[in-house]
Structures are given as C-alpha cells and as structure tokens.
Amino acid sequence: MADVPTITAWAAARPYLQTLRGSVDADVAPLLDTAGAAPFAINREVLSYVDHLGHLYTGKPQVGQRSRDYLTEVLSRVDPRYARRAGEIYEMYRCGSVHEFAPKVITNSKAQSLGWLCYKGPRIAQTQVEAREVTATHLEPLPSVQTGRFWLPVSTVCLIDDLKASIDHFAAAGPEADRVAAWNRAAQQLAAPVRHEFTI
Numbered sequence: 001m002a003d004v005p006t007i008t009a010w011a012a013a014r015p016y017l018q019t020l021r022g023s024v025d026a027d028v029a030p031l032l033d034t035a036g037a038a039p040f041a042i043n044r045e046v047l048s049y050v051d052h053l054g055h056l057y058t059g060k061p062q063v064g065q066r067s068r069d070y071l072t073e074v075l076s077r078v079d080p081r082y083a084r085r086a087g088e089i090y091e092m093y094r095c096g097s098v099h100e101f102a103p104k105v106i107t108n109s110k111a112q113s114l115g116w117l118c119y120k121g122p123r124i125a126q127t128q129v130e131a132r133e134v135t136a137t138h139l140e141p142l143p144s145v146q147t148g149r150f151w152l153p154v155s156t157v158c159l160i161d162d163l164k165a166s167i168d169h170f171a172a173a174g175p176e177a178d179r180v181a182a183w184n185r186a187a188q189q190l191a192a193p194v195r196h197e198f199t200i
Contacts, residue, residue, distance in 0.1 A: 117142065
C-alpha cells in the first residue's frame with residue numbers, strides 16, 4: 001500500500017481509497033475460502049481497515065473513537081446496525097481479535113453478557129448456537145438459552161461486503177473541506193516517524 005497522500009481536493013483521495021478497496025478483495029476476501037472461513041482473521045482484518053479508514057475520515061489519533069465514528073457515520077449507511085452496535089463491535093470484535101486473538105465476551109451493569117457468534121452467510125441466515133439451529137441476523141443480538149446471556153452474530157461475508165460498500169460511501173463523502181482537512185491531519189500523523197531507541 002502506498003503512503004497516504006496529502007490532498008488539496010477530495011477527488012485526489014479517491015485513487016488511494018480505490019486501491020484500499022482492491023486490497024480488501026485481494027487480501028481479505030480470499031479468507032472466506034479457507035477451511036472454517038477464518039472468522040477471527042476476517043474480524044481482525046476488517047476492523048483494522050475500519051481503524052485506518054476512521055483515521056482518514058475523522059483525522060483523530062484516538063483509535064477507539066475514530067473506529068466507532070467510522071462505524072457510526074459511514075458503515076451505518078450500508079447497514080444501520082453498525083451505528084447501534086459500534087461500541088460492541090469495537091470492544092468485542094476489534095479489541096478482542098487484535099489483543100486476545102479471539103472476540104471478547106462483554107458484560108454490562110445489568111449483569112448481562114454478550115458473546116460472539118461468527119457465521120459465514122448472508123445477512124439473515126440459519127446457523128448453530130448452543131447445539132440448536134437459530135435464525136441469525138448480522139449484528140442483531142440473539143437471546144441465549146441462559147438467562148441474561150445474549151449473542152452478537154456477525155456474518156463474515158457481510159463484514160467484507162459492507163466494508164467495500166463503505167469505502168464507496170466514503171469516497172463520495174462531503175462536505176469536501178471537512179474531508180480534506182481530516183484526511184490531511186491523518187496523512188501527517190501517519191507520515192511521522194516513530195521514536196524508538198534501537199541499536200545497529
């Protein structure tokens with residue numbers, strides 16, 4: 001992937017975004033063909049793209065905020081559930097998959113828990129959970145057989161397709177002055193070298 005260019009007009013961002021979209025097809029989509037459909041790898045990759053795109057969209061250096069903003073403001077144009085579940089997606093599927101190599105189970109103040117449920121299929125599909133067949137909807141919580149426990153289904157197919165569609169929405173985004181300013185803040189942050197004491 002080339003360095004993020006500094007731009008003077010929003011149209012100059014589009015070639016970079018199209019290259020990024022192409023890398024989703026080349027690098028992430030083939031994971032659907034692996035044995036077991038590599039759900040954790042797909043989650044990690046898609047949410048890494050969301051982090052990068054969120055940086056370019058908002059210009060914010062804070063990973064969590066820019067990721068949630070991209071889910072809420074851009075991916076939600078593909079499916080509004082991304083806005084409703086931005087916090088859960090970030091904590092469960094981004095932080096868990098990156099830091100713990102598997103999605104996290106999360107809890108709330110009502111002593112309820114929300115577990116992960118990855119499936120390969122369309123937005124609404126039949127899948128197995130707790131040794132039973134259920135109808136899962138991408139990002140729509142399902143009740144468990146255990147009181148106070150729920151599942152957050154994520155379709156790996158939808159994650160990839162929705163990510164690509166969100167890049168198209170981002171490329172068409174406005175207002176131009178805001179997009180250019182945020183993009184350039186991110187480009188400058190990404191171009192800055194990282195300080196680390198090393199020896200040769």
